[in-house]
Amino acid sequence: MYDDGKVDLDRLVTMFGGRIEYRDSVEALHVRDAGDFTIFVPQFTSSARDRFTIAHELGHYFLHYRFAGHSDERTFGRGQRNRAETEANVFASALLMPKDEFRRQWRASAQDEWKVANYFDVSPAAAKVRAQVLDLS
Numbered sequence: 001m002y003d004d005g006k007v008d009l010d011r012l013v014t015m016f017g018g019r020i021e022y023r024d025s026v027e028a029l030h031v032r033d034a035g036d037f038t039i040f041v042p043q044f045t046s047s048a049r050d051r052f053t054i055a056h057e058l059g060h061y062f063l064h065y066r067f068a069g070h071s072d073e074r075t076f077g078r079g080q081r082n083r084a085e086t087e088a089n090v091f092a093s094a095l096l097m098p099k100d101e102f103r104r105q106w107r108a109s110a111q112d113e114w115k116v117a118n119y120f121d122v123s124p125a126a127a128k129v130r131a132q133v134l135d136l137s
């Protein structure tokens with residue numbers, strides 16, 4: 001599932017019964033049923049941004065749909081509770097930058113968030129936050 005440090009999100013989403021659609025709109029997650037969902041990603045954004053969006057929406061799917069025990073059709077978009085947004089961000093960050101590999105890369109790059117960001121295909125800001133959360137910076 002991890003190829004050269006980068007998690008294969010397309011494969012992961014497909015594996016859990018989802019699909020990704022790029023459209024001219026804000027990001028959202030639409031769940032029809034367990035194992036049947038669509039992640040909507042805005043068009044014309046960077047790969048790093050798209051990857052964070054997809055991982056974040058997957059966070060909503062697992063944390064706020066499956067784990068919350070829902071089985072009805074529902075949509076997650078902007079305007080979720082702040083706590084839910086934070087949880088989805090933490091999920092995304094951990095999925096995109098697994099702890100041990102992140103530690104290794106952070107050390108190997110002498111704490112260069114640009115290099116580490118490039119390795120995981122995330123934004124430097126996301127890499128910096130991850131380093132702070134892991135107490136590395």
Ligand SMILES: [Zn+2]
Pocket residue numbers: 056060077078080084085088
């Ligand atoms: Zn969200």
